[in-house]
Amino acid sequence: MKLGNLDLGNRLIVAPMADVSDAPFRKIAKKYGAGLTFTPMVSAKGIIDNEFHALRILAFARDEKPIGVQLLGNNPEYLAGAVHELQRYKPDVIDINCGCPVEKVTKHNLGAQLLDDPIHMGKLIEAMVDAAGDIPISVKLRLGKSDGKINILETAKVAEESGAAAIIVHARTRNTKYKDDPNWDWLLKVKEQVKIPVIGNGSLFTPKDIKEMIERTKVDGVMIARGALGNPFIFNRYRELVENGSDSGEPSIEEIEEVAIMHSRLIAKEYPEAVAVIKARKNIIWYFKHLDGIHKFASTIMRTKNIEGEIKMIHEHVEKLKQNFYPKDDRELINQKFKERVLFWLNE
Ligand SMILES: Cc1cc2nc3c(=O)[nH]c(=O)nc-3n(C[C@H](O)[C@H](O)[C@H](O)COP(=O)(O)O)c2cc1C
Numbered sequence: 470m471k472l473g474n475l476d477l478g479n480r481l482i483v484a485p486m487a488d489v490s491d492a493p494f495r496k497i498a499k500k501y502g503a504g505l506t507f508t509p510m511v512s513a514k515g516i517i518d519n520e521f522h523a524l525r526i527l528a529f530a531r532d533e534k535p536i537g538v539q540l541l542g543n544n545p546e547y548l549a550g551a552v553h554e555l556q557r558y559k560p561d562v563i564d565i566n567c568g569c570p571v572e573k574v575t576k577h578n579l580g581a582q583l584l585d586d587p588i589h590m591g592k593l594i595e596a597m598v599d600a601a602g603d604i605p606i607s608v609k610l611r612l613g614k615s616d617g618k619i620n621i622l623e624t625a626k627v628a629e630e631s632g633a634a635a636i637i638v639h640a641r642t643r644n645t646k647y648k649d650d651p652n653w654d655w656l657l658k659v660k661e662q663v664k665i666p667v668i669g670n671g672s673l674f675t676p677k678d679i680k681e682m683i684e685r686t687k688v689d690g691v692m693i694a695r696g697a698l699g700n701p702f703i704f705n706r707y708r709e710l711v712e713n714g715s716d717s718g719e720p721s722i723e724e725i726e727e728v729a730i731m732h733s734r735l736i737a738k739e740y741p742e743a744v745a746v747i748k749a750r751k752n753i754i755w756y757f758k759h760l761d762g763i764h765k766f767a768s769t770i771m772r773t774k775n776i777e778g779e780i781k782m783i784h785e786h787v788e789k790l791k792q793n794f795y796p797k798d799d800r801e802l803i804n805q806k807f808k809e810r811v812l813f814w815l816n817e
Pocket of ligand 1: 484485486487488489509510539566568569609639670671672673692693694695696811
């Protein structure tokens with residue numbers, strides 16, 4: 470799939486995810502076959518103001534390329550300034566977030582709030598495109614504000630006319646919760662509406678889901694968020710499904726163990742230990758979420774104080790799994806809980 474002049478080699482894109490799609494996460498996804506990864510959303514103003522937090526989020530290593538940086542902004546000057554600043558880092562794509570429904574974002578007229586004013590949204594995209602030189606600009610959209618206010622055909626067209634190289638469509642409205650299914654039918658309508666590449670997003674959890682979305686909606690590429698948590702295997706499995714006609718299925722427990730440890734060590738390299746322990750925890754739990762004993766394992770790993778302790782816990786947990794130590798979990802219930810709230814083991 471091509472974004473501007475950039476050829477991704479495949480159609481699989483890792484979604485921007487706040488507090489999740491950091492360098493360790495992206496490196497593992499890439500190793501397992503993702504064609505493009507994204508940083509979490511980063512404030513355009515934060516970049517201009519040289520805020521440490523913003524610069525930390527957008528930092529990436531050269532061997533992570535191709536990579537996209539996602540910006541959050543609502544002011545054409547700030548967005549253009551941030552894009553100009555980003556030229557130094559040479560990301561392969563720069564995206565504008567027009568989909569985040571979280572109140573602390575929308576109340577500042579950012580994220581999904583931009584969907585309410587397509588004309589202003591168009592001005593923001595134009596400002597970014599003008600500042601970007603040959604870096605392609607993508608726009609991450611939702612269907613609209615609510616079921617009664619779906620305006621994706623309009624926003625998609627505005628994005629195209631404003632110079633965007635691609636659009637990413639999360640097939641939910643701003644008001645649709647994760648527990649409700651996305652409406653993929655809109656993706657097909659969007660494909661008929663614009664000529665630029667359309668990337669479909671929403672509830673892709675298995676290689677079969679990816680294949681089905683591409684076949685049903687004709688999207689050029691797919692973006693995966695929750696389906697990649699503790700599951701970089703989804704990228705390779707999709708490639709195998711396409712190449713061999715069959716899915717190799719869930720990885721072995723030894724492979725999960727190996728990748729969970731590799732991921733934890735990358736996190737340990739990236740952050741000070743106190744931060745790394747917390748970041749590794751949630752990723753480790755995600756790797757084992759579909760296996761028995763997950764709640765027991767989650768509460769044990771919560772108590773560990775360092776990465777080596779966490780790795781020891783992984784080994785012990787895997788041994789217990791091999792010995793069928795745990796009673797059978799209600800798989801469907803856990804899966805449902807995870808889809809609704811990715812930190813499914815925490816009390817609300
Ligand atoms: C933990 C988490 C963080 C997210 N952060 C962002 C973000 O920074 N920017 C963004 O555009 N979307 C963000 N999203 C939304 C995803 O990119 C994606 O659009 C959404 O989860 C639907 O895809 P999925 O069904 O594959 O999860 C986030 C989602 C999750 C689960």
